[in-house]
Amino acid sequence: MNKKTFQLLADNSSGVLSRISGLFSRRGYNIESISAGVTADPRYSRITIVASGDDEILDQIEKQVEKLVEVRNIKVLDPKDSVYRELCLIKVEVSEKNRESLISIAGIFRANIVDVGPESLIIELTGNQSKIEAFLGLLSGYTILELARTGLTGLSRGNADVVWLDD
Amino acid sequence: MTGAEAIVKCLKEEKVEYVFGYPGVAICPFYDAILDSGIKTILIRTEQNAAHSASGMARLTGRPGVCAVTSGPGATNLITGIATAFADSIPLVCITGQVNSELIGSDVFQEADITGAVESFVKYSYLVKNVADIPRVMKEAFYIANTGRKGPVLIDVPIDVQQQKIRDFDYPEEVKLRTYKPTVKGNVLQIKKIVHELERAKRPLICAGGGVRLSNAKEELRRLVEEYQIPVVSTMMGIGVMATEHPLYFGMVGNNGFPWANRAMKEADLIMMVGARVADRAVNQPERIMKDTVLIHIDVDPAEIGKNAGATIPIVGDAKNILAELAEYEIDGDYGKWVESLRTYRGEMPVVRHPDPAFVDPAEFIRKLSLKLQDNAIYVADVGQNQIWSCKYHVVRNGRFLTTGGMGTMGYSIPAAVGAKLARPERQVVAVCGDGSFQMSMMELATMQQYRVPVKIIVLKNNYLGMVRQYQHFAYQDRYSVVDLSGSPDLSCIAAAYGMKFMRIENMEGLEDKLDTLLKEDEAYLCECIIDPMDLV
CATH class of the missing domain: 3.40.50.1220 (TPP-binding domain)
Incomplete structure (x- = not known):
């Protein structure tokens, strides 16, 4: 089982996301995360999908997604030549006793404390997935009340394979 | 001009000659607008067959076949036909009526989310929310259906959009699809x-x-x-x-x-x-x-x-x-x-068969039939044993062989033959089916008679769902489950009821003469061939 990160440039119109996710479900492809947002050109949205499967399946995913009428371009984000980020919000139960130590762990990871309550904190952490996993691993002594992750998004380095949207 | 009139005008622009369909309230503005347009309409007897007829026509003309049905059950009945065209890569443009756009999502009478339901069987689909989009949507639909890997495109049009006025009708010369560009030229x-x-x-x-x-x-x-x-x-x-x-x-x-x-x-x-x-x-x-x-x-x-x-x-x-x-x-x-x-x-490696002379041998019958057919005849095979025999023994010269190899939808042959004959009235068209598949599309005999579509229908009758029986013979050691077709009607009465000529062939004796009679005139015929129920392909 391999994992690949696909980046799509698709029409920013209603129904696109459902067509893409529908394709994954009906062909039995595994989707690990999907994140979408509008690009600098509002006619398009950029969608990042992390999918897993054997090589033939990952190849089929690329081809079948590319076939969708609204998809302008799909590329694989090679981990060596790309920057990946995920944003994670974590609400942790705290008391007077352990608040300080949690804040210092967050500091090491350059996470931000974005909300402080008498019994909980919300931590905002951005990074690649291994950083997030490592941080969550350190929270094993704490009670995580709620966790929200955006799923991976990314860009390839340099401007060699930029798709120019000039038409 | 109303939205419905605009749709019809687009069909004229695309040089559509026939629309197959079944009206209902939600598509009535369209069927009203088409009345004086010169485009011929065919009232098919169930919506699935509208797509099959459009498929038969598309396969002959090389242009998308068109069907138009109403919302809700009309649209859902169409799905099997659309899925068949999708699996066989046949270009179709399917227009469905939809309930008033303000009521969409509230489960009113005859509402179905058809664009959602056909998602996995269409190349693309549209739900038209703005009447001004109609010319562009129609142009794109015909283009997408018939380029690259061909396939069906569905356009769902709420009744109020069909009724609204469109200010400036301008049929686009070319499509502008930023994201759809099929590769045509080989590297x-x-x-x-x-x-x-x-x-x-x-x-x-x-x-x-x-x-x-x-x-x-x-x-x-x-x-x-x-x-x-x-x-x-x-x-x-x-x-x-x-x-x-x-x-x-x-x-x-x-x-x-x-x-x-x-x-x-x-x-x-x-x-x-x-x-x-x-x-x-x-x-x-x-x-x-x-x-x-x-x-x-x-x-x-x-x-x-x-x-x-x-x-x-x-x-x-x-x-x-x-x-x-x-x-x-x-x-x-x-x-x-x-x-x-x-x-x-x-x-x-000769294929040796041991036909029982008490019956018609389907292999030899199909070979003889195809040699009697005109050079450019169109042969439509259904699904089941009849399909395999047809594939193996039909002799194609300059004609066509149509069947659904991808989806394998029983009942395809008669409606597809109707579409093919309307597209090419000068050519002989035969539909060959079994008694199972015949009964799935028997209602289209009325369509044939209503519009005078002289297709020759051959029913290879063995009183079984033969292909499944054969499978149960091998895989389940002759434990036949739900494959007996007893209760089927007397086809001579069916032919008489529809006012159609009938012939029964019980064995191979005098076959040549019978085939000559069957094929002599350009008229509809129902021909029943009694075959060995235990025969295998």
Whole structure:
């Protein structure tokens, strides 16, 4: 089982996301995360999908997604030549006793404390997935009340394979 | 001009001659607008068959077939027909009425989320929310349906959008789709590689699929094959691309194909798949073929290449262009010995049948029938044992062989034959089905009579769902479950009820004369052939 990160440039119109996710479900492809947002050109949205499967399946995913009428371009984000980020919000139960130590762990990871309550904190952490996993691993002594992750998004380095949207 | 009138005007712009359908309140504005347009409408007897008839027509004209039905059950009934066209890559434009746009999502009478429901069976779909979008949507729909890998496109139009006024009707000259650009021309480097491999090959074989017909590449294929004397086999959807008795053609491959054709696939050192999916029914174990074989895969759909077998040389593009370009090269290869050995295999592997003389032998019947047919006749096979016998024994010359090889939808033949006959009224059209598939589309006899569509219907009657019975014979040791068709009507009464000529053939005696009578006039006929219920394909 391999994992690949696909980046799509698709029409920013209603129904696109459902067509893409529908394709994954009906062909039995595994989707690990999907994140979408509008690009600098509002006619398009950029969608990042992390999918897993054997090589033939990952190849089929690329081809079948590319076939969708609204998809302008799909590329694989090679981990060596790309920057990946995920944003994670974590609400942790705290008391007077352990608040300080949690804040210092967050500091090491350059996470931000974005909300402080008498019994909980919300931590905002951005990074690649291994950083997030490592941080969550350190929270094993704490009670995580709620966790929200955006799923991976990314860009390839340099401007060699930029798709120019000039038409 | 209303939205409905705009839709009709777009159909005129696309030179649509026939619309197959079934009205209901939600599509009534459209059916009102079409009344004086000159476009002929055909009231089919159930919506699924509207798509099948449109498919039969599309396969003859090379342009998208059009059907129009109402919302809710009308639209959902259409789905099997749409899925059939999708699996067979047949271009359709399907228009469905929808409830008032303000009521969408509130489960009102005859509301169904049809764009959601057909999502996996269409190339694309539209829910038109703004009447001004109609010309663009229609133009795009026809374009998407009939380019690249062809397929059905659905347009769902709420009744209020059909009624609204459209201010300036302007049918776009061309489509502007930023994200849809199918590859048509084959990569020159890849074509050169094919030439190189053909020169190295000793035992090359072309396997032609339905894509050859869809890209209208029949002539290009024949020219290439004859110039270099390369033998050809076909998939079920590729039958008819080569004349059955062409000296370089060796018949259908696959688990229902001819043993020598499959042997050719096994022994070839180069296989060129053209517009074929390498799907399970055609190529049993693709990985086995692959081992020592150079596999060239030509397809307009990049996702088909490598899906079922990894190709040595993949080439994306339109088969017509690529085959024509290939024929431009001087290919230095001599495959005479290979062709000779294939002919020997065919001679050594006769298909021996032991028909019971008390019945009509379907194999011999189909062969004799096809030899009596006009040179350019259109033969539509249904699904089941009748389909396999038709594939094996129908002799195609300059005619057509239509069937649903991809989806295998029972009941396809009669409505598809109706569409084909309306498209080509000057040609003979026969629909061959079993007594199971006949009863799935029997209601279309009314359509044939209403619009005077003189199709010859042949029913191979064995009182069983023969293909399933055969499967249960082998896989379940003759434990027949739910395959007995007792209770079927007397077809002579059915023919009389619809005012149609009828003939029953009980055995092979005097068959020639009977076929002459059947085919003499250009008139509808229902012909029942009694076949051995225990016969196997």
